Every structure is written in structure tokens, then in C-alpha cells.
Amino acid sequence: MVDKTLGNRSKTLVTLAVGVVVGGAVAGGGFAVADTKAPRTDRQITNMTDEVNDIKAYYGDTVDAKGEHWPSASSNYAKQVAGIEKDAIQYLQSRARHDKGAKKAIVLDVDDTSLSTYNYELETTFVYNPTSNAQYIATKTMPAVFGMNTLAQWAESEGYTVFFVTGRPESQRSYTAANLAAVGYPTADATHLYLKNKENPPAYLPCGSTCTTVEYKSGTRAHIESLGYQIVANFGDQNSDLSGGHASRTYKIPNPMYYIP
Template identity: 80%
Template sequence: MLGRTLKNHSRTVATLAVGVLVGGAVAGGSFAIADSSTPRTDRQITNMTDEVSKIKAYYGDTVDAGGEHWPSATSNYAKQVAAIENDAQKYLDNKAKHDRGTKKAIVLDVDDTSLSTYNYELETTFVYNPTSNAQYIATKTMPAVFGMNTLATRAAQEGYTVFFITGRPEAQRASTAANLAAVGFPTADAEHLFLKNNATPPPYLPCAPTCTTIQYKSGTRAHIESLGYQIVADFGDQQSDLSGGHTERTFKIPNPMYYLP
């Protein structure tokens, strides 16, 4: 989820010294960690060069003629995503058959759930910067996370309304909607794409403009429910995308590049 602010963003340069892997969910570099205890010896610290190499291998790093990096469709990352999507598709197909007459919906996070930020992360050495982030989003078309555009399109064909909830700021609405459309996702218009608007926060988010990710995402899902929708599934690459309820089932997309609370 690339729409992260410096205030809420945990991947700071300070974490370079403490990139300890916890359960395989967090990688080194300038990656946030789930266990912030101080290492007692160097053996407890992940070697950053090694971790970046592992990330590249996991994603099947390929480089195009322009020097940009892309995940490979035959990578272990792609295979893991495909297995999750296969499970999700079976679930959605079954719900579509048996839950007729309800306004069914699914919710997708954007960054590293719908759109891959892999090239941006490598370009910035996994250090988030709001200026470079905004420039990248405004000028580049990120590829779809393998298969997610197909899953979302099929869900729409089966009668699901597809919503997107992202931590990107409201100023990036046009670029975000255009990117989603360019890589084959269902319409992400103003009614279906929710971005953070700290300047004029919506009334259904009383915590704004200081909402945590969980408060913002779950509060927005609650708002979607208030419109009469039954959220059948919620997809995200961070646990904070999925926590807080207001969905029947969650699907976690793998992302070892960073961690956001």
C-alpha cells in the first residue's frame, strides 16, 4: 500500500540497523519489523544485501531494456499469489451461487494488492519518500499484481461490486484510477475508489485526520456496509488492511518488502 505517510510509515532509515526477520513476514533493508527489540549480537541482525537478494529471487526479478525491474510470472511470488487467488475465486463463486438477492461486494487495497510497487521499491532501495512516491504514481503505470485484475473482473461479472480502499492521498485519485483502468480492473470511479482525504475527511471517519490504517480501512468498510452492501471478501497485503472487521472473509496477499502497522 504505497499511499503511506511519513507519520504512519514505519520503514525509516533507522530500521536499517534492526532488520530482524520475524516469521518470514518482514524483510531487511529499510523494512519495518514486527519485533523491535534491540539485538544483542550481530548474528541477530539480518544482512541487508542478502535480504534484498532473497526478495529479488522470490519475485523472479527481471530487468527490461529501460532498466526497470518486474516480477516474473513464473516466480515463487506469482505462484503463491495464484494459490491464494484460486482459493478466493472458489469462495466467491460459491457465494455468488448461494447468496442471491444481496448487494455483494469485495474490497481491494491498491498497492501490492492490486498494483505492484516492486519496481518503485527497488528504485528507492525500499525507503519511502512522499515526493518520489508522488512523482512515480503520476508518471508510471504500475502492473497489476498477477491475476488480481482477472479476479476482480470475474467478481464484477458475477454481480459483485468492486471497491478499492487505499492509503494514497486524495490528490492521487486521477492517477490511481487511470492506472487501475489501464491494467484491466473494474471501474474505479469516485463511488468505488476511496482515498485518504485529510483536508476534508468524510463524516463517517470521526478519527480523521489522525486515523490509524486499521481505523481508516475498517471505518471505510463500515461506511460501504451502511450503503447496503454485504462485503464478502477483503483483499490486502498488510494485516492492517484486513483488521477491524466489516468483512466476511479476508485474503492476505504476500508482501515481504515492507510492513505497515
């Protein structure tokens, strides 16, 4: 989360359900959307039930004894993520051989890049609510996105420093760090985990408490570079996780569940 930046999230299903867009915002909802063309007939809108079923099929929806939903390791989603990780590891290996002695780093977004929010999305029918999201993060352990914890561990063993940059609020630091540790990620302490702090924004972000996702994430990467690190790869599930530079290469993790501008 994406990470999930509060008040700045546009859901796939919200966009589909409303279908009326004015000046880049869904009428009545205020959510930013990627497409500003209003459908002329209902046949131009994907049926919501069909869309949910497609998402479930893509993730290989599996239900456990408690009724909670999890992606399948044999799903097309898992296979697509594995292909991206394979390319990334090859690139990181090549850079490790040629950049000996440099302070190399990789940056990972958290929600749906490092940790999977799939079960939360199903529980809320893809409608984000900051209260329910905070409660979920405080009480449940989200699984790692397939293979990303292994990639991060491998990168660390190859001399890369692993940083996490998330749009989650500062108040969720302890829960986020504990979840990452529980599913096998490298240490996400105060020097390696960056969260959004609207109450006391860091001095290195000129936009302060009004940063867009792109400004916050690219500005934080610039700060990491100012500490002497070369960010070799940046991983995110949203284009806004990856825009703004300050990384040699970017890797987009698939996420058809929501959109963060």
C-alpha cells in the same frame, strides 16, 4: 498499499539496518516496527544485501531494456498469489450461489494488492519517500499484481461490486484511477475508489484526519456496508488492511518489502 499511508510506514530494510529498537520505535527514525527486541549481536541481523537478494529471487527479478525491474510470472511470489486467488474464487463462487439477490461486494487495497510497487521499491532501495512516490505514481503505470485484475473482473461478472480502499492521498485520485483502468480493473470512479483525505475527512470517520490505517480502512468498509453492501471478501497486503472487521473473509497478499502498522 498498501497502500502507503504517509508518515506511517516501516520498511523491512530500515528495520534491519538500524537494529536498535526502543519502546516499539527504531531509535532515531521514529518508524513503528513489529519486533521490539534489540539484537544482541550482529549475527542476529539479516545482512541487507542478502535480504535484497532474497526479495529479488522471491519476485523473480526481471530487468527490461530501460533498466526497470519487474516481478516474473513464473516466480514463487506469482505462484503464491495464484494459490490465494484460487481459494478466493472458490469462496466467492460458493457465496454467489447462496446469496442470490444480495448486494455483494469485494474490497481491494491498491498498492501491492492491486498494483505492484516492486519497481519503485528497487529504485528507492526500499526507502519510502512521499515526494518520489508521488512523482512515480504521476508519471508511471504500475502493473497489476499477478491475476488480481482478472479476479476483480470475474467477481464483477458474477454480480459483485468492486471497491478499492487505499491509503494513497486524495490528491492522487486521477492517477490511481487511470492506472487501475490501464491494467484492466473494473471502474474505479468516485463511488468505488476511496482515498485518504486528511484535509477534508468524511463525516463517517469519527477519527477524522488522525485515523490510523486500521481505523481508516475498517471505518470505510463500515461505510460501504451502510450503503447496503455485504462485503464478502477483503483483500490486502498488510494486516492493517484486513483488521477491524466489516468483511466476511479476508485474504492476505504476500509482501515482504515493507510493513504498515
